[in-house]
Amino acid sequence: MPTCADWKRAGFKRSGNYTLDPDSPTCGVEPFEIYCDMQDCTTGVTVIHHDSEDRTLVQGCEEPGCFSQQINYEISMAQIRALMARSSSCEQYIRYECYGSVLLHDGQNEPFGWWVSRDGQKMTYWGGAEPGSNKCACGEQGNCAGGQKSCNCDKNDLVWRSDEGMIRDIEALPVTRLHFGDTGDYGGGSTEKGYFTLGPLRCRA
Known part of the structure; x- marks a missing residue:
C-alpha cells in the first residue's frame, strides 16, 4: 500500500508495522x-x-x-520524500527547555x-509559529515571558x-x-544549559 491511510481504508485497524510503497515503480525507491x-x-x-528522540542536554x-x-x-x-508526496499534511513536535540560554534572539x-x-x-x-516569522509560539500569540517578542527562552534568565x-x-x-548556543557559564556557579526534544515525523494522507 502507498500509505498507512490506504492500509486503514483496506480494513487494517490495528497499529503496528506495515510495508509501504509510496513511489511509482520507475523512481527506484524501495518499499519499506x-x-x-x-x-x-x-x-x-x-x-x-x-x-x-530522547530529551538531550545542550551545554558548554x-x-x-x-x-x-x-x-x-x-x-x-x-523514501521520506516519496511518502510526503503522498501526504496531505505532516508535522513534527519540537521543544527547547532553557536555563539562561537564548533560543532565537537577544536583541543584538x-x-x-x-x-x-x-x-x-x-x-x-x-x-x-509561522514559517519565516523568526518567532516561537508565544511570540505569535504575544504572551512570551517578560514581554519578549520572540520566545520564552529569550528572557535569558536563570529560571527554567x-x-x-x-x-x-x-x-x-x-x-x-x-543547532543551539548560549550554553556557556555565567560564572559564580550558575550554569547556562538547555534540553531539546524532537518527536518523530508524523504524516497523514
Missing part, C-alpha cells in the same frame, strides 16, 4: 516497513522515527549554533538556535523556561539537524 498509528478517527498516520557551547545534532531517520530521505545577535530543513535550509522559527510546538511546513520537513 514503518509504524502506522491507526488510532486516529479518520485515517492511518505514518510515524517515522529517528535516533534523537556559547557561540550561536555551535552545538549541532544530526538527525538520522529510520528510512532514507528519498543572530539567532542562537535553529533547525535545518530537508533541503539544508537554516530555519529560524520554532514550533507553533521552554518553547515548544508543532512544525507543519510540509515543504521543509523533516528536521535534519538542530
Whole structure:
C-alpha cells in the first residue's frame, strides 16, 4: 500500500508495522516497513522515527549554533520524500527547555538556535509559529515571558523556561539537524544549559 491511510481504508485497524510503497515503480525507491498509528478517527498516520528522540542536554557551547545534532531517520530521505508526496499534511513536535540560554534572539545577535530543513535550509522559527516569522509560539500569540517578542527562552534568565510546538511546513520537513548556543557559564556557579526534544515525523494522507 502507498500509505498507512490506504492500509486503514483496506480494513487494517490495528497499529503496528506495515510495508509501504509510496513511489511509482520507475523512481527506484524501495518499499519499506514503518509504524502506522491507526488510532486516529479518520485515517492511518505514518510515524517515522529517528535516533534523537530522547530529551538531550545542550551545554558548554556559547557561540550561536555551535552545538549541532544530526538527525538520522529510520528510512532514507528519498523514501521520506516519496511518502510526503503522498501526504496531505505532516508535522513534527519540537521543544527547547532553557536555563539562561537564548533560543532565537537577544536583541543584538543572530539567532542562537535553529533547525535545518530537508533541503539544508537554516530555519529560524520554532514550533507553533509561522514559517519565516523568526518567532516561537508565544511570540505569535504575544504572551512570551517578560514581554519578549520572540520566545520564552529569550528572557535569558536563570529560571527554567521552554518553547515548544508543532512544525507543519510540509515543504521543509523533516528536521535534519538542530543547532543551539548560549550554553556557556555565567560564572559564580550558575550554569547556562538547555534540553531539546524532537518527536518523530508524523504524516497523514
